[in-house]
Amino acid sequence: MPEQTSILDLKDVGYRWPGRASFGLTIPQFTLAPAETVLLLGESGSGKSTLLSLICGTITADAGRVRVAGTDIAALSAGKRDRFRAEHIGLIFQQFNLLPFARVIDNILLPLRFAPQRRARVPAPQEDAQNLCADLGLPTKLINAKAGTLSVGQQQRVAAARALIGAPPLIVADEPTSSLDAATQATFLHLLFTQARAHGTTLLMVSHDARLAEHFDRVVQMSDITQPHLAAA
Amino acid sequence: MILRLAFGSLLARAVTVAMTILAIALSVALFLGVEKVRTGAKASFADTISGTDLIVGARSGSVQLLLYSVFRIGNATNNLTWESYQDIAARPEVDWIVPISLGDSHRQFRVMGTTTAFFERYKYRTGQSLAVERGVIMEDLFDAVIGADVAATLGYDVGDPIVVAHGLASFIEHDDQPFRVSGILQKTGTPVDRTVVVSLEAIEAIHVDWRSGARIPGQSTPAETIRQMTLEPQAVTAALVGVKSRLQVFNLQRAINEYPQEPLLAILPGVALQELWQIVGIAETALIAVSGMVIVTALIGMMATIFSSLSERRREMAIFRAMGARPRVILSLLVLEAAMMAAIGALIGLALLYVSLLFAQPLVDAAFGLWLPIEAPTLRELWVLIGVVAAGAIVSLVPAIRAYRMSLADGMMVRI
Numbered sequence: 035m036p037e038q039t040s041i042l043d044l045k046d047v048g049y050r051w052p053g054r055a056s057f058g059l060t061i062p063q064f065t066l067a068p069a070e071t072v073l074l075l076g077e078s079g080s081g082k083s084t085l086l087s088l089i090c091g092t093i094t095a096d097a098g099r100v101r102v103a104g105t106d107i108a109a110l111s112a113g114k115r116d117r118f119r120a121e122h123i124g125l126i127f128q129q130f131n132l133l134p135f136a137r138v139i140d141n142i143l144l145p146l147r148f149a150p151q152r153r154a155r156v157p158a159p160q161e162d163a164q165n166l167c168a169d170l171g172l173p174t175k176l177i178n179a180k181a182g183t184l185s186v187g188q189q190q191r192v193a194a195a196r197a198l199i200g201a202p203p204l205i206v207a208d209e210p211t212s213s214l215d216a217a218t219q220a221t222f223l224h225l226l227f228t229q230a231r232a233h234g235t236t237l238l239m240v241s242h243d244a245r246l247a248e249h250f251d252r253v254v255q256m257s258d259i260t261q262p263h264l265a266a267a
Numbered sequence: 268m269i270l271r272l273a274f275g276s277l278l279a280r281a282v283t284v285a286m287t288i289l290a291i292a293l294s295v296a297l298f299l300g301v302e303k304v305r306t307g308a309k310a311s312f313a314d315t316i317s318g319t320d321l322i323v324g325a326r327s328g329s330v331q332l333l334l335y336s337v338f339r340i341g342n343a344t345n346n347l348t349w350e351s352y353q354d355i356a357a358r359p360e361v362d363w364i365v366p367i368s369l370g371d372s373h374r375q376f377r378v379m380g381t382t383t384a385f386f387e388r389y390k391y392r393t394g395q396s397l398a399v400e401r402g403v404i405m406e407d408l409f410d411a412v413i414g415a416d417v418a419a420t421l422g423y424d425v426g427d428p429i430v431v432a433h434g435l436a437s438f439i440e441h442d443d444q445p446f447r448v449s450g451i452l453q454k455t456g457t458p459v460d461r462t463v464v465v466s467l468e469a470i471e472a473i474h475v476d477w478r479s480g481a482r483i484p485g486q487s488t489p490a491e492t493i494r495q496m497t498l499e500p501q502a503v504t505a506a507l508v509g510v511k512s513r514l515q516v517f518n519l520q521r522a523i524n525e526y527p528q529e530p531l532l533a534i535l536p537g538v539a540l541q542e543l544w545q546i547v548g549i550a551e552t553a554l555i556a557v558s559g560m561v562i563v564t565a566l567i568g569m570m571a572t573i574f575s576s577l578s579e580r581r582r583e584m585a586i587f588r589a590m591g592a593r594p595r596v597i598l599s600l601l602v603l604e605a606a607m608m609a610a611i612g613a614l615i616g617l618a619l620l621y622v623s624l625l626f627a628q629p630l631v632d633a634a635f636g637l638w639l640p641i642e643a644p645t646l647r648e649l650w651v652l653i654g655v656v657a658a659g660a661i662v663s664l665v666p667a668i669r670a671y672r673m674s675l676a677d678g679m680m681v682r683i
Contacts, residue, residue, distance in 0.1 A: 092588065092678030113593050120591020125679065127589070130582050135279030136272050147268055148591035182279075196590075 040101070041204050041236040042066040042089065047098035049088060059084050060261045061098070064254075068203070071230065071237040073247055076256025082240045085256075086208055089238075090123055091115035103203050120149035124197025124235070126207040131193035134182025138172075139163055141181050142196045152200035159199070166195040170225045187218040191225065198229050205230060207239040211246070223249050269596075273604050276583065280576060284608060287569045291612025294565040295655055296619040298558040299648055303624065305551045307639040311392065312544055315457045316507075316536050318390030320516050323347065323355060323523055324505035326530035330546075333539040336367055336505035338458045339377040343369065346502035351529045355506065358522065360515040363388055366503040368470045371431045376417050378431050378463045380470030380503075386412075388507060391457045392638060401425050402450030408469055408494055410449035414460040418451045425451065429463070431473060456637055468498035508533070562655060566662045569608060573601060573666040581677060584670060589679035597674045601667035602660050609659025613652045617644065 043065050050058040059081040066072055076082045087093045088100055091107045094115075100107050103122050107115055124145070132141045142163040146153040156162050167177055170191040176184065181192060190210055197205045207226075211219040227249060230237045239250070247253045277284045316322075316337050324332045325345030334340040356364045365388050368380035386397050386404055402425035405412055411429060423429070427448045446465060454460055472493045510516050516535065523533035584597050624641050631637050644652075 087678050090589070090679060113595070116588070116591050116593045119589075125589045127679075131586065133272065133275070133583060133586055135275040137275075140268065140272060140275075143268070144272075144587075145590040148593075148596075 039068065040065045041068050041070075041103055042238065043099075043101040044088075045099045045101075047088065047095045047100060049084060049093065049095050049097075051084070059088075061085065061259050062261065064259045066204070066236050066238060068236055069231070069234045071227065071249070071251045072239070073250040073253045074238060074240045074256060075242065075244055075247075075253060076240070077242055080256040081260055082256060083208070085260075086206055086240060089206060090119050090125065092119075117148065120145050121152050122202050122204060124199075124202045124205040126190070126193045126197050126205065126210040128209040129186065129189075129213040131196070132181035132184075132189055134180065136181055137178050138167070138181050138184070138192050139177045141192055142166070142199055145196060146200055149200065152202060156200045162199060163195060166198055166229070167192075169229060170195055171221070186213050187222065190214060190222055194222070194226050194229070198233060198235070201233045201235065204236045204238065207237065209241050209243075210239065212241070212243070269600065270603070273600055273607065276580075276600075277604060277607065283572055283576070287565075287572045288608055288612040288615065290565040290568050291562075291609055291655070291659070292615035292619055294558075294561040295613050295616025295652070296623070297561055298555075298651065299616065299620045299644075300623070301554050301558040302648065302651070303620070303639050304637070305554060307637050308551070309544060309548070310640075311456055311637050312547070313537070313540050314392040315540065316389070316391065317394060318388065318509070319507045319536050320510045320513065321508040321520055321523070321533045322505060322536055322539075323508055323531060323533045326532045329532065329534040329539045330543050332505065332532055332534055333536065333543060335369065336507075337536070339369065339379070339462060343504045345530075346504055347506060347531065348502045348529060349500050351526065351531060352503055352506055354526070354528075355508065355523060358519065360510050360512075360519045361508055362511040363509045365389070365507040366467055366500075367505045367507065368467055368500060369504040371433055371470065371473070373417075373429055373431050373463045374421060376414075376420075376461050376463050378411075378465060378470075380465050380467040380500075382467055385464070385507075388509060389459070391455050391459075395455075397455065397459060398453045399450045400453045402448070405449050405464070405466055405469075407447070407449070408466065408472055408498075409446050409490070410465070411446040411469075412450040412452060412464040413448055414452050414462045414464075415454035416460040417463055418448075423448050423451070425449065431463070431465075454633065456632070456635065467500055467503070471498040471500050472496075562658075565612075566609070566655075566659055569605060569659060570662045570665055573605060573663055574669070577666060577670055577673065580670075581673065584674045585677055585679050588674050588677070594671045594675045598667045598671040601670050602663050605663030605667075606656055606660040609656045612659075613655045617648075617652065 044061050045063060047061040048058065074082065084093070088095055089102065091110070094108050102118070105118065107118060110118055133144070139160065143159050146156060146159060153159070164174060164177060168174060172188060172191050172195070176188065181189065184192065190213070193210070197207070210226075211222055214222060223246065226237070239246070322332060322336050324336055325343060325347055327344050331341065335343050352364070352366060355361060363384060365381060365385045369377060371378040383404055389397055399412070400415065413423060417423065425448055428445045429448060430445050446469070452459060475488050475493055475496070508519070510519055520533045520535070523531050587597060587600070588594070621641065624639055628639050628641060631639055
């Protein structure tokens with residue numbers, strides 16, 4: 035059975051934003067295999083953010099099934115879903131990923147605070163964070179700097195380190211490179227891929243930029259997996 | 268770690284947070300200051316007279332007797348005859364007795380006739396004795412010792428002549444028998460500051476040519492003749508009594524209250540002072556209420572600050588949510604933050620109080636005779652501090668619940 039081994043498995047998922055009758059999302063089938071890197075392409079307004087919220091469990095589907103690492107997250111209570119997200123998913127956003135007033139190290143270790151199992155996988159958090167930073171090409175001395183003082187490119191790498199720490203099975207990245215210039219973009223993606231592969235992590239990246247496609251195992255068009263017209267019907 | 272992050276978040280908004288904390292600190296300092304003044308005033312009040320076991324006067328109310336004999340407010344309805352006085356003085360329980368004779372005045376200040384024993388026996392502020400600032404205790408019949416306020420208000424110095432008026436606010440003066448200031452007392456914060464003290468004989472002396480409150484026309488006995496006379500009073504206004512053993516106080520009190528020859532009243536000064544404080548003390552409640560309001564205002568100010576910070580901190584909350592924090596964590600973060608602000612404010616307020624006490628203590632003592640002790644915070648004050656922190660946390664629940672709802676709706680995506 036594919037869903038036994040898949041990291042992410044969406045089946046007949048339907049979602050409608052409360053109070054917005056016309057806008058909805060239906061995903062008949064979407065699956066990610068372990069250690070797969072997938073680029074999800076879509077224009078803004080195509081429901082990418084909604085899909086990510088569904089995967090991360092901050093919203094729950096009205097119909098269908100969302101399985102992350104074999105667990106149907108709709109079956110979990112809201113609190114358990116938050117904990118589940120912390121345990122299983124590393125998140126990278128477009129920008130403003132970090133708490134600017136906190137040190138880099140505190141930002142990296144933040145998800146472990148809410149995920150005891152993930153923390154248990156990291157016996158030496160400080161060293162691990164330092165190694166991740168080094169692997170992502172961040173100067174070691176930055177680890178004690180306030181996150182707000184870093185450049186945007188450096189902040190994105192810190193966000194990547196935060197997503198990678200404790201090796202969650204799935205990393206979800208929402209346009210992580212859109213705030214970076216072309217050269218930094220390439221370096222960032224290279225580093226992220228190296229780390230994801232090293233940890234055997236599944237990587238789902240959402241973007242509108244088709245030029246990134248060459249780096250990924252698989253490219254999926256948002257329009258191929260969704261049926262927005264059905265939701266509206 | 269969460270505590271450190273909350274602290275870091277506060278630091279990042281240092282200016283607004285500092286202002287909020289300052290407001291809380293000032294309100295706490297004010298509240299505790301008022302509390303100090305209140306307890307200080309109460310203690311000073313209760314210590315207006317100490318070391319005296321009983322005050323004896325003609326029968327009236329205990330508060331009234333206290334008012335006219337100690338505070339020199341109002342008048343005695345009746346006097347204590349000299350025979351009764353001597354009867355009491357002769358009782359075996361009595362260790363010492365000091366007569367007080369009131370009725371005359373100098374300008375706006377009362378004149379009190381007594382014996383020199385008054386200066387040894389009258390004690391205030393837990394056993395402190397009266398001390399002479401300049402000059403000496405009266406030696407001559409026409410010597411007067413004046414309180415600090417009298418000297419300061421009228422600008423008198425040792426050696427100045429003063430004329431005593433008959434009665435109070437009277438135009439008839441005993442100008443035939445002028446007094447001389449022999450000594451000025453140190454400030455005590457008691458009614459003694461506003462008193463002109465003369466000897467009991469002097470009170471008799473100035474009334475030698477008087478009958479029924481008016482001067483006998485044409486009669487004027489020269490001072491030399493008066494000095495030769497036996498000046499024994501017919502009556503005094505009240506008497507301060509000390510007993511040999513405190514156990515005998517109630518016996519003596521009953522004996523005096525049941526004195527068959529004359530209706531008399533003996534009161535325990537401490538009890539009467541407390542009765543009086545219950546009347547005066549209404550003002551303290553008002554004072555406390557007002558400073559309590561100031562704390563409430565500061566806390567509401569803090570609530571407003573947290574509220575206005577919410578929109579700029581949606582990102583921060585979304586990050587926490589994305590990292591797996593439950594909305595409950597967001598709520599407790601904000602409450603924790605408020606409690607930290609309140610706690611820091613309360614501690615700074617406490618420090619502020621002690622620093623200002625350090626400076627104000629001698630000034631307040633000199634100006635008002637009010638002694639504000641500098642001592643470790645009382646249990647009551649600690650409860651006030653804890654109360655401020657708790658109230659801060661409770662008040663912050665309002666914006667925290669709003670943040671909870673916001674983070675529930677926003678999830679990890681914030682569209683700004």
